[in-house]
Amino acid sequence: MEQQEQHNQTQKPSYWPSVTIAALIFGIIYFIVSIIAGYAAINAEPSGSMIGNLAQTGASLVGCLLAAFGGMLAIWHYCREYDIALTLGKGALIGLFTGIGIVLILTILSKLWTFIDPTYSERMMQSMIDNFEAMEGLSDAQRDQMIDGVAAEFRNQDTLWGIIKGSLFLCIPLGILNLLTAMLGVKFFAKKDEL
Numbered sequence: 001m002e003q004q005e006q007h008n009q010t011q012k013p014s015y016w017p018s019v020t021i022a023a024l025i026f027g028i029i030y031f032i033v034s035i036i037a038g039y040a041a042i043n044a045e046p047s048g049s050m051i052g053n054l055a056q057t058g059a060s061l062v063g064c065l066l067a068a069f070g071g072m073l074a075i076w077h078y079c080r081e082y083d084i085a086l087t088l089g090k091g092a093l094i095g096l097f098t099g100i101g102i103v104l105i106l107t108i109l110s111k112l113w114t115f116i117d118p119t120y121s122e123r124m125m126q127s128m129i130d131n132f133e134a135m136e137g138l139s140d141a142q143r144d145q146m147i148d149g150v151a152a153e154f155r156n157q158d159t160l161w162g163i164i165k166g167s168l169f170l171c172i173p174l175g176i177l178n179l180l181t182a183m184l185g186v187k188f189f190a191k192k193d194e195l
Contacts (some may be wrong), residue, residue: 012090018074023072023073024101026066026070029066031106033062037058037060040059067099070095072095074097079185086186088183088186090186093192095181096178103167104167121158132147
């Protein structure tokens, strides 16, 4: 009986509500940044420079860096709710789950957006192709290869395998970044163990 009571006292409360809240907030932020950058690229005139196509990549990097703080928010929320001590390992796990949750939210919102604007992906692809066609100094073979690569990538991202591959590819950096920020969050926000 005493062992059962001790086990219940040492069992920590669930961190899933904190993970879910942080994943929702930062998944939505990442999605909004990506959509704004996408429409900016669609509505821009083809510049004929690689910078035109890199703007979307840059926006994705900004979204990724913002989303990296999801792990820290999850730790802050968890520690604020329960005022408990955490190990770095537990914090890292919370951060990893938060990163995976952000990717899931981003993927779901991106797929839902295709119902709101079914032409978004096609216009995004056409914007990149127009930019490649405006580039000077490329041979026709190089230009065709770049255009074919972009077209194939956009076609593949609507397949089930493309969705899974894209999500897994994004889980790696977001999982690692959230893992690191969650460990920082443990150092800043978690109650210190008393020796």
